[in-house]
Amino acid sequence: MAALIASRLAKTIWDEFKVKPSSVTLWTDAQIVLHWLRTESINMKPFVGVRVAEIQGTWSPEHWRYVPTHLNPADDISRGIATADINGRWMHGPSFLKEDKDIWPTEPSQTVKVDTECKTVKYICVVQKKEPVVDAERFSSWQRLLRVTSYCFRFIHNIRRRSQDRLDGPLHSSEVEEARLYWIKEAQQYMDDWKTRLLDLNHFVTSDIIRVGGRLKKSQLPYESVHPILLPSDHHILKLIMRDFHAKSCHAGTERTLCDSRREFWILRGRQIAKNIVSKCTMCRKLRQPPHSTLMGDLPSDRLRPFEPPFSVTGVDLFGRFFLKYGKNQSKKAWGAIFTCATSRAVHLEIVDNLSTEAFLQALRRFFISSWMATHHHLRQRNVIYWSTKRAEGFGQ
Numbered sequence: 001m002a003a004l005i006a007s008r009l010a011k012t013i014w015d016e017f018k019v020k021p022s023s024v025t026l027w028t029d030a031q032i033v034l035h036w037l038r039t040e041s042i043n044m045k046p047f048v049g050v051r052v053a054e055i056q057g058t059w060s061p062e063h064w065r066y067v068p069t070h071l072n073p074a075d076d077i078s079r080g081i082a083t084a085d086i087n088g089r090w091m092h093g094p095s096f097l098k099e100d101k102d103i104w105p106t107e108p109s110q111t112v113k114v115d116t117e118c119k120t121v122k123y124i125c126v127v128q129k130k131e132p133v134v135d136a137e138r139f140s141s142w143q144r145l146l147r148v149t150s151y152c153f154r155f156i157h158n159i160r161r162r163s164q165d166r167l168d169g170p171l172h173s174s175e176v177e178e179a180r181l182y183w184i185k186e187a188q189q190y191m192d193d194w195k196t197r198l199l200d201l202n203h204f205v206t207s208d209i210i211r212v213g214g215r216l217k218k219s220q221l222p223y224e225s226v227h228p229i230l231l232p233s234d235h236h237i238l239k240l241i242m243r244d245f246h247a248k249s250c251h252a253g254t255e256r257t258l259c260d261s262r263r264e265f266w267i268l269r270g271r272q273i274a275k276n277i278v279s280k281c282t283m284c285r286k287l288r289q290p291p292h293s294t295l296m297g298d299l300p301s302d303r304l305r306p307f308e309p310p311f312s313v314t315g316v317d318l319f320g321r322f323f324l325k326y327g328k329n330q331s332k333k334a335w336g337a338i339f340t341c342a343t344s345r346a347v348h349l350e351i352v353d354n355l356s357t358e359a360f361l362q363a364l365r366r367f368f369i370s371s372w373m374a375t376h377h378h379l380r381q382r383n384v385i386y387w388s389t390k391r392a393e394g395f396g397q
């Protein structure tokens with residue numbers, strides 16, 4: 001308040017002077033006031049801030065100087081002085097004013113440490129997450145994501161350049177590679193603790209990309225295979241990459257998909273991701289779907305005679321051909337006749353020399369001779385029953 005009154009009084013006197021003084025000096029013995037006058041008023045509490053703003057609007061901080069309390073004549077009234085001393089500095093001012101400015105009292109170098117009138121500053125940090133150029137979650141194909149990202153980068157490139165320097169036409173391989181590296185770096189941002197984890201992979205950083213060190217440095221394999229790119233397991237592009245390798249391997253199994261992916265990438269928990277991709281692949285489900293079983297019809301009555309002798313109802317078919325060896329170096333063609341019991345599924349084999357009727361009838365006779373218990377002989381060849389029971393019995397006799 002004293003500084004404000006002094007400021008207003010000095011302003012009034014200044015306005016009344018027709019001949020303006022060359023300089024104005026305002027004195028105060030309060031260092032805190034000098035500190036306030038050098039501080040922006042907006043940072044102070046309202047009561048002090050409003051008054052400091054008024055003073056600063058009239059007099060700059062350079063007009064203010066410090067006077068020690070024992071040299072301040074304004075304190076003579078508040079503290080009281082002897083009557084004899086009234087005619088002293090109270091009436092004529094302090095004696096140092098008559099001296100040169102260089103020997104005027106100066107402000108101590110001690111600074112104000114605690115200022116209760118300043119506002120408490122509350123720092124608010126706003127963390128803005130850097131959003132990717134496109135939302136990868138909306139894509140189901142790695143190649144499509146790379147193309148769309150490349151076109152976005154091309155658009156950004158073109159709007160910053162003149163028309164003659166702009167890119168057009170089909171995508172260049174360098175543009176697709178730029179998009180690929182962009183997504184790899186984007187995924188690796190999720191690996192905050194990669195320096196302390198996975199130390200056995202001996203990973204390292206080159207061109208801002210984390211790669212696996214491994215033990216294949218002396219190998220003749222390509223650099224991408226020797227030092228595959230390390231990728232986390234919780235980013236959407238990992239699924240896209242694994243799905244892309246799965247499709248390129250013609251929908252191979254889990255191990256083959258994982259092996260192909262490790263030629264370029266070392267994906268954490270890659271086997272589980274590959275297994276998940278293969279299990280959910282629509283094409284694989286179609287290819288590996290087991291055939292549907294058809295509903296079989298009722299068995300014929302001839303096959304349902306459990307209390308009759310074997311070969312009571314018999315079926316016959318030919319199989320072959322194969323070669324029979326006789327002599328030293330001679331062989332001849334032969335076929336097999338298989339007689340099977342319709343009830344017990346017992347079989348009887350005979351050799352047939354050729355495909356003529358006579359050769360088959362001879363085999364049939366041999367079967368009848370060795371199996372006289374047969375009563376009904378359904379002769380079946382190539383799914384056509386052509387031999388009647390009576391005729392078969394006749395041949396058997």
Ligand SMILES: [Zn+2]
Nearest residue numbers: 251281283284
């Ligand atoms: Zn598949």
